[in-house]
Amino acid sequence: MFRFGEPIYLYLLIILPFLIAFYLYSNYKRRKKIRRYGDPELLAQLMPDVSKYRPDVKFWLVFAALTMVIFMLARPQFGSKMETVKRQGVETVVALDISNSMLAQDVTPSRLDKSKKLISRLVETFNNDKVALIVFAGEAFTQLPITSDYVSAKMFLETISPSLISTQGTDIRGAIDLAMKSFTPNEGVGRAIVLITDGENHEGGAVEAAKEAASKGVRVFVLGVGSPDGAPIPTEGQNEFRRDKDGNVIVTRLNEQMCQEIAQAGNGMYVRVDNTNRAERALNAEINKLAKADVETQVFTEFDEQFQVLAWLALLLLAAEIMILDRKNPLFKNVRLFKRD
Structure with a gap:
């Protein structure tokens, strides 16, 4: 049986759509300002070290890591043992x-x-x-x-x-x-x-x-x-x-x-x-x-914490975000993970 030990933290998921909306709006405003200076394609040629895709990749990595942290705070748990217990009830x-x-x-x-x-x-x-x-x-x-x-x-x-x-x-x-x-x-x-x-x-x-x-x-x-x-x-x-x-x-x-x-x-x-x-x-x-008499009920009596998996995923995502620079690294100029159209 799966459950969250602290489900109240799941309400933090509400902020995620607002983060996406804010990021998309910021990108729109940034592109609008760039157009004021000149043709975007010409400006891109003048700034060859600037990556078009890396900021987006970095954002989504941080976004995914934040999502993992929220689920981690909610303490996901799996029931590992079913027992028949007696309780006083009607x-x-x-x-x-x-x-x-x-x-x-x-x-x-x-x-x-x-x-x-x-x-x-x-x-x-x-x-x-x-x-x-x-x-x-x-x-x-x-x-x-x-x-x-x-x-x-x-x-x-x-x-x-x-x-x-x-x-x-x-x-x-x-x-x-x-x-x-x-x-x-x-x-x-x-x-x-x-x-x-x-x-x-x-x-x-x-x-x-x-x-x-x-x-x-x-x-x-x-x-x-x-x-x-x-x-x-x-x-x-x-x-x-x-x-x-x-x-x-x-x-x-x-x-x-x-x-x-x-x-x-x-x-x-x-x-x-x-x-x-x-x-x-x-x-x-x-x-x-x-x-009130003894009522037999089958319940999960032991729950194993599963937040460790989410914590490792969040750490890996943040590490990947740190390793990806906003600008192209001259040491890897011949490696094109993010090709231009």
Whole structure:
């Protein structure tokens, strides 16, 4: 496995395009000044020791050396040993409703975007825990199998949209059943299902599924997103709202009663998600109460530093730059590495 020990230094790469632009601009200004004195070809004949190409070669050598130094500062490393380690943690499966009603904007910026931000912040609080991500609408499927790779969890989270599932609806039972299959077989681990939905148009069986999960020691937490007053559903890519077959604007409302029933059956907690972080704080507090047990995880435990290779390359490039003179060396006048056109 490859990684950078100090990735913050990679931000220094931003200066490289500006160095190139500055050098090209300086060359342009220099050529412009030369033209003021006379014909460039005639001036070149009057100054036979001046090389046309050597300054460019010297610049690119220094540029390459600087690039090597930046990567060297970031400390490139390769993992050399994989071990199975035991850590204290819990297992959480997040089931996210991505039906079209989640595009409603009665919470800012929308129900779906608010939910994704909440999940992202939840993942940031995990330490030695495992998380899985399920998305559902009229059917449910696993977006990310259970893992302790929080970077991947956030990456997969960014790609979620209602277009992932063509079958509309809110199959909460299917999401809970799939979540139960996502946990590892480890015993004694605290397990939770975090169900994030507006609860509209659910297809039945959700309460029974939550009861079954609770009977197996899995708590079901429900986060209701939206408002009971409801809001219209925007049409993606268009500046209008979805309408029914009669042409009326569709208004989607949070079904709090159904959400509360599922949470109660699942021995969990219901929290309504609004424009504050109240739901996030309440959920974190409940998950932290879960029993933590030894969770086996495969990780790289030894990383070898690789900066030495980059350091030697930088030194060689700088040495080559020093050895190349701006003017032609009279000792090597018959050696033409940089021929004129």
